[in-house]
Amino acid sequence: MTEAEFLDRLCALPLHPGAHALADDTATLAGLTITSDTLVEGVHFLPADPPGDVAWKLVATNLSDLAAKGALIEGILLNHPLTDQHWDAAFLDGLAEALAAFACPLIGGDTVSLPAGAPRVLTVTAFGRDAAAPRRSGARPGDALWVTGTIGDAAAGLAIAQGAAGPAALLARYRRPLPRLSEGRALAPHVHAMMDVSDGLLIDAARMAAASGLAVAIDLAAVPLSAELAAWRPDRLAAATAGDDYELLFAAPDGWMPPVAATCIGSFAAGQGLSLTEDGRPVALPARLGWQHG
Amino acid sequence: MTEAEFLDRLCALPLHPGAHALADDTATLAGLTITSDTLVEGVHFLPADPPGDVAWKLVATNLSDLAAKGALIEGILLNHPLTDQHWDAAFLDGLAEALAAFACPLIGGDTVSLPAGAPRVLTVTAFGRDAAAPRRSGARPGDALWVTGTIGDAAAGLAIAQGAAGPAALLARYRRPLPRLSEGRALAPHVHAMMDVSDGLLIDAARMAAASGLAVAIDLAAVPLSAELAAWRPDRLAAATAGDDYELLFAAPDGWMPPVAATCIGSFAAGQGLSLTEDGRPVALPARLGWQHG
Numbered sequence: 001m002t003e004a005e006f007l008d009r010l011c012a013l014p015l016h017p018g019a020h021a022l023a024d025d026t027a028t029l030a031g032l033t034i035t036s037d038t039l040v041e042g043v044h045f046l047p048a049d050p051p052g053d054v055a056w057k058l059v060a061t062n063l064s065d066l067a068a069k070g071a072l073i074e075g076i077l078l079n080h081p082l083t084d085q086h087w088d089a090a091f092l093d094g095l096a097e098a099l100a101a102f103a104c105p106l107i108g109g110d111t112v113s114l115p116a117g118a119p120r121v122l123t124v125t126a127f128g129r130d131a132a133a134p135r136r137s138g139a140r141p142g143d144a145l146w147v148t149g150t151i152g153d154a155a156a157g158l159a160i161a162q163g164a165a166g167p168a169a170l171l172a173r174y175r176r177p178l179p180r181l182s183e184g185r186a187l188a189p190h191v192h193a194m195m196d197v198s199d200g201l202l203i204d205a206a207r208m209a210a211a212s213g214l215a216v217a218i219d220l221a222a223v224p225l226s227a228e229l230a231a232w233r234p235d236r237l238a239a240a241t242a243g244d245d246y247e248l249l250f251a252a253p254d255g256w257m258p259p260v261a262a263t264c265i266g267s268f269a270a271g272q273g274l275s276l277t278e279d280g281r282p283v284a285l286p287a288r289l290g291w292q293h294g
Numbered sequence: 295m296t297e298a299e300f301l302d303r304l305c306a307l308p309l310h311p312g313a314h315a316l317a318d319d320t321a322t323l324a325g326l327t328i329t330s331d332t333l334v335e336g337v338h339f340l341p342a343d344p345p346g347d348v349a350w351k352l353v354a355t356n357l358s359d360l361a362a363k364g365a366l367i368e369g370i371l372l373n374h375p376l377t378d379q380h381w382d383a384a385f386l387d388g389l390a391e392a393l394a395a396f397a398c399p400l401i402g403g404d405t406v407s408l409p410a411g412a413p414r415v416l417t418v419t420a421f422g423r424d425a426a427a428p429r430r431s432g433a434r435p436g437d438a439l440w441v442t443g444t445i446g447d448a449a450a451g452l453a454i455a456q457g458a459a460g461p462a463a464l465l466a467r468y469r470r471p472l473p474r475l476s477e478g479r480a481l482a483p484h485v486h487a488m489m490d491v492s493d494g495l496l497i498d499a500a501r502m503a504a505a506s507g508l509a510v511a512i513d514l515a516a517v518p519l520s521a522e523l524a525a526w527r528p529d530r531l532a533a534a535t536a537g538d539d540y541e542l543l544f545a546a547p548d549g550w551m552p553p554v555a556a557t558c559i560g561s562f563a564a565g566q567g568l569s570l571t572e573d574g575r576p577v578a579l580p581a582r583l584g585w586q587h588g
Binding site: 001002003006007009010012013014015016018019022026027029030031032034035036037038039040041042043044064074075077079080081082085088089092095096099100104105106107108109110111112113114115118120121123125127129 | 295297298301303304306307308309310312313316320321323324325326328329331332333334335336337338354368369371372373374375378379382383386389390393394398399400401402403404405406407408409412413415417419421423448
């Protein structure tokens with residue numbers, strides 16, 4: 001069953017009001033903003049990835065969802081499979097670095113054993129507080145679509161991790177993503193809709209538009225690439241359909257200028273679906289807009 | 295690295311005050327009682343176990359931790375690996391039954407894909423509220439040690455699930471454990487210490503004693519067996535070192551009578567360690583007191 005089919009089935013179960021009908025990236029409970037992400041070896045990270053980077057990424061991907069709500073970080077739970085001594089020790093070192101970098105305390109979790117040779121499956125559940133919590137469904141007709149930072153670096157980093165030649169800066173974007181916590185905090189009270197870009201710019205923008213009941217048009221030429229990516233492979237369509245960016249995608253009134261570094265890449269209008277242009281010319285949508293599970 | 299070594303390393307990380315130094319079974323945050331348990335195929339459940347029973351057990355084991363705090367159920371997050379259509383559909387049916395049985399709404403979660411053939415790893419994070427929240431560390435010298443229900447049924451049920459002949463009632467205790475929610479709610483405001491029995495009566499009693507800085511003595515003859523288990527295999531030492539009971543183990547003042555059905559099986563005293571007797575005669579401790587990961 002696909003992720004969408006599974007979600008449809010979940011939506012038929014008794015849902016908590018704080019579940020927001022499972023249509024948002026975080027849940028709300030007792031004033032807390034809650035998110036939970038699982039990373040799977042061989043799916044979300046490579047068996048050869050340094051364990052400390054896996055720990056970092058596990059924390060960072062969860063905090064990225066809290067960043068998109070403008071939350072302050074309260075802490076995390078870690079569900080960890082005990083495997084070999086060296087992997088677990090290196091994982092703990094990276095975890096310590098991530099918790100220190102994001103001022104994020106550990107609240108609890110669980111440790112389990114795995115059958116020999118099983119891929120590692122790790123879960124972090126993250127808690128934030130005091131979030132303005134813009135939903136992904138709040139975009140309005142006429143809103144501009146913005147994104148922080150640069151897009152596509154992590155996908156290039158993945159190719160480099162898999163053996164391609166390329167700069168360390170791109171590899172670092174794949175292995176040690178930086179959740180946009182301060183940007184999210186500054187943006188959240190002012191934007192109409194916000195989410196993090198985790199599965200790909202195009203698919204995530206299409207999801208924001210669908211959740212908001214609107215059409216979205218993106219100017220591919222405006223998609224911001226880093227200098228490193230532009231030098232390595234300046235393919236904006238590849239960048240915009242790759243995952244793991246962990247930038248913030250947000251909708252704001254036309255003419256409003258965000259208080260953080262960001263790039264306007266498109267706009268919302270009545271209707272539905274995603275359309276692409278490049279310098280004013282229509283661009284056919286690629287078959288694959290981004291990453292989908294299942 | 296063993297679970298204990300890993301926990302020691304985690305304790306050196308920045309901890310949230312609500313983590314209770316990772317020495318308890320639940321965390322506390324914004325008035326919520328929080329627990330998270332991961333079940334692994336081939337470790338916590340059998341590949342041949344009906345998927346609906348796996349869903350039930352995943353929910354029930356988490357709610358059992360909340361029961362031991364006397365919490366009202368707020369809801370759960372589910373982190374689910376999408377695998378084959380039939381397994382996932384049957385899992386969802388069992389999940390629906392469990393959520394209805396325990397009046398437990400879904401709050402959110404995550405879905406991921408797994409590499410082909412990988413064992414399923416499923417996580418539920420459960421939230422409770424309004425908990426009196428006795429700690430496992432609160433037992434006092436002279437306290438009596440009590441346990442609800444009967445011990446060892448689930449281990450017999452596991453043997454039956456693996457092919458042994460035996461009654462359906464024991465199999466049901468393994469596959470569809472019932473968290474002691476109402477008992478926990480009635481007990482929590484009055485007891486000195488409480489925890490659920492998940493890894494085995496002896497190991498969990500030894501943990502309560504160690505956390506409380508006390509010695510605990512258990513009378514094996516008093517360990518309550520069900521009529522079904524007594525007829526199937528009346529081995530109290532096997533029962534007391536097996537896991538998956540999900541009964542409540544609690545310490546209360548000598549002479550106090552619990553308001554729910556429970557059996558007094560021992561007592562706490564100054565000192566340390568676990569000692570066993572049977573009808574007044576010392577019994578040597580078995581090499582293995584229960585289940586330990588890693």
